[in-house]
Amino acid sequence: MVCENCLSSHEGEYGSGRFCCSKCARCYSTKSKRAEINERVSSSLRNRNRNTFGTDFLTCPTCQEKFERNHFIETAKKFGKNKTKFCSENCKIAAKLSQSKSPAFRQKLSDAAVRRLERGDTWFGKQNFIEAFGKSIRCDSLLERSFVLTMTRDARVKDVKRSDVWISYTDNFITRRYNPDFIVEFVDGKFAIAEVKSERMGRRDVWEDYRAKSVVKRKLLEEYAHENDMTVIWYTQTTSPQTYREVCTNFSADL
Numbered sequence: 001m002v003c004e005n006c007l008s009s010h011e012g013e014y015g016s017g018r019f020c021c022s023k024c025a026r027c028y029s030t031k032s033k034r035a036e037i038n039e040r041v042s043s044s045l046r047n048r049n050r051n052t053f054g055t056d057f058l059t060c061p062t063c064q065e066k067f068e069r070n071h072f073i074e075t076a077k078k079f080g081k082n083k084t085k086f087c088s089e090n091c092k093i094a095a096k097l098s099q100s101k102s103p104a105f106r107q108k109l110s111d112a113a114v115r116r117l118e119r120g121d122t123w124f125g126k127q128n129f130i131e132a133f134g135k136s137i138r139c140d141s142l143l144e145r146s147f148v149l150t151m152t153r154d155a156r157v158k159d160v161k162r163s164d165v166w167i168s169y170t171d172n173f174i175t176r177r178y179n180p181d182f183i184v185e186f187v188d189g190k191f192a193i194a195e196v197k198s199e200r201m202g203r204r205d206v207w208e209d210y211r212a213k214s215v216v217k218r219k220l221l222e223e224y225a226h227e228n229d230m231t232v233i234w235y236t237q238t239t240s241p242q243t244y245r246e247v248c249t250n251f252s253a254d255l
Helices: 022-032 034-053 069-079 089-100 103-119 142-152 205-227 241-254
Strands: 057-059 066-068 128-132 135-139 157-162 167-171 174-178 182-186 191-196 231-235
Touching: 022 034, 103 174, 128 142, 135 142, 135 157, 142 157, 142 182, 142 191, 142 231, 142 241, 167 205, 191 205, 205 231
Parallel strands: 191 231
Antiparallel strands: 057 066, 128 135, 157 182, 167 174, 182 191
């Protein structure tokens, strides 16, 4: 017997004897209906693209203007991607800025920052350690190092440690948690809570925001200290300028 697909001779042991094996049986059906199968696949792809892109016109989610699908493809190529939902790069940038200012997005960033602080991670200033009060104290900036050094030179101070206090507050509908820098214990048994803040007078928006938050944090710190019978230490460059200059000079010399 001759296989109708591969035209080879066989004993007719498979099926009705038309084909030599199951592979040839499947291939024969595919060959005979190749044109029909190709048309079905092409039609399916066309419908899938139409479902993805919508009609021949798309609506930009930023400016709400309609633009052609061809423009959609050309814009995607400019972005170096296969697809995009914006009509222009300006609309894409505007959408990102809008997202970064949304309360939900800012809340997500705030929660992530709190988790990093709770793990002991820092991402700003010159992180360093200073040996004081019989232990190694982490400082997240040279100004904090200056604070610890100032406390070692004060006969009234018994101990200084990193603060484990967290104060919750709301800022523009965003729940934040504020962690003061240090807890100071005096020889008379009293305690103080300390915050180290730079007084750098930059004009950039980031410094304006920094100063605005400093006002809020100082008020929160004073309220917390009053409720817990503690005093507040608000340490800046002007609190002990000589010690701060000394720390900056020595730290730079060690590098």
